[in-house]
Amino acid sequence: MNVLGIETSCDETACSIVNKEGKVLSSVVYSQIEMHNKFGGIVPELASRDHALKIESVVEGALKQAGLKASDITHVGVTAGPGLLGCLLVGIAFGKAFAMAKNIPFIGVDHIKAHVLAVFIKGDGAKEEPKFPFVGLVVSGGHTSIYLAESYENIKSVAVTVDDAAGEVFDKVARFIGLGYPGGKIVSDIAKKGDPLKVKFPKPVVKGREHDFSFSGLKTSAINYFRKLSIDGVFDLEKPELVNGLAGFQEAVCGVLVEKLIVAARKYKVKDIVIGGGVASNYRLRELLTEQALMNGFKPWLVPVEYCTDNGAMIANTARLIKDSYPNKFTDEMAKLAAYSTTRK
Numbered sequence: 001m002n003v004l005g006i007e008t009s010c011d012e013t014a015c016s017i018v019n020k021e022g023k024v025l026s027s028v029v030y031s032q033i034e035m036h037n038k039f040g041g042i043v044p045e046l047a048s049r050d051h052a053l054k055i056e057s058v059v060e061g062a063l064k065q066a067g068l069k070a071s072d073i074t075h076v077g078v079t080a081g082p083g084l085l086g087c088l089l090v091g092i093a094f095g096k097a098f099a100m101a102k103n104i105p106f107i108g109v110d111h112i113k114a115h116v117l118a119v120f121i122k123g124d125g126a127k128e129e130p131k132f133p134f135v136g137l138v139v140s141g142g143h144t145s146i147y148l149a150e151s152y153e154n155i156k157s158v159a160v161t162v163d164d165a166a167g168e169v170f171d172k173v174a175r176f177i178g179l180g181y182p183g184g185k186i187v188s189d190i191a192k193k194g195d196p197l198k199v200k201f202p203k204p205v206v207k208g209r210e211h212d213f214s215f216s217g218l219k220t221s222a223i224n225y226f227r228k229l230s231i232d233g234v235f236d237l238e239k240p241e242l243v244n245g246l247a248g249f250q251e252a253v254c255g256v257l258v259e260k261l262i263v264a265a266r267k268y269k270v271k272d273i274v275i276g277g278g279v280a281s282n283y284r285l286r287e288l289l290t291e292q293a294l295m296n297g298f299k300p301w302l303v304p305v306e307y308c309t310d311n312g313a314m315i316a317n318t319a320r321l322i323k324d325s326y327p328n329k330f331t332d333e334m335a336k337l338a339a340y341s342t343t344r345k
């Protein structure tokens with residue numbers, strides 16, 4: 001079994017091949033970041049056009065890196081949603097054509113569930129894995145949700161953000177300071193040099209929905225704090241107030257993520273806690289979760305950093321795990337996408 005996974009939901013054209021055990025045989029990620037950087041965010045039309053230009057060479061690259069031919073591929077998995085429609089369609093069309101030409105199964109993959117199930121990728125030869133049921137936090141540029149995973153197929157959302165996603169808030173604060181896009185990694189690199197206790201930001205609470213997240217208030221107070229540090233819109237990135245401010249901001253975001261995750265683990269009586277998604281590559285979130293989970297008697301599982309941000313391995317891996325369970329998922333997802341594109345004005 002060699003599963004080819006394709007990811008084109010946003011700004012990465014990615015392809016990977018995993019085998020039956022979940023070992024990654026190849027992983028190629030082409031990032032469009034440079035192209036979108038000057039706009040301060042993703043331009044959907046540019047993104048889908050660039051996927052169309054790059055998809056073929058990225059898939060060829062993944063085959064070459066694995067030392068395989070197209071005829072060695074036994075299954076094709078592709079992100080079917082959620083994501084930008086024009087971007088998704090590039091991967092879906094390419095993957096479907098590949099599967100039809102080789103007469104092999106095509107599996108539509110849910111991008112968010114793939115972030116959770118990325119914990120089962122055997123990139124480093126790890127043998128241990130979390131046991132169902134577990135709670136998983138997917139924290140990225142578009143999502144901040146806690147899931148209760150009862151099996152590979154049964155993964156349901158139990159907490160969501162009522163406004164911004166955590167990654168989005170990192171990106172917006174970074175953009176305000178002029179750090180470029182996406183800003184999460186740049187913010188965390190600066191924050192690492194600061195003292196997280198010097199500048200405190202209010203803990204975000206959602207009245208009446210204590211399990212859910214809210215980040216827009218924290219974003220506003222962070223931006224108001226940083227505004228005072230600018231001189232004619234320019235920021236001194238060495239200034240202690242700025243460095244400590246970013247450390248305090250990062251601490252507030254990561255603190256609330258971990259706190260609610262521990263509450264959810266307790267509520268659903270699970271032992272294992274998983275984190276995945278782009279923001280899960282943040283060193284402070286990884287440290288805090290490890291520390292707090294162990295202190296409270298839970299077992300933390302961190303998706304390896306290289307599989308936190310969008311990649312093809314998480315898609316191939318999910319297709320590997322769900323393949324027998326709902327091979328028709330693609331049809332359902334496409335029906336949803338078609339309805340979306342025709343009803344939206």
Ligand code: KG4
Pocket residue numbers: 010139140141142143166167168170171182183184185188277278279280281282283308309310
């Ligand atoms: O999962 P991902 O690659 O794409 C989405 O599905 O959104 O996540 C991208 C997000 C961006 O918002 C980016 O700023 C954030 O993950 N991110 C980080 C870090 N690395 C990436 N946020 C905080 N700290 C990081 N080290």
Ligand code: ZN
Pocket residue numbers: 111115140277278309310
């Ligand atoms: Zn993602």
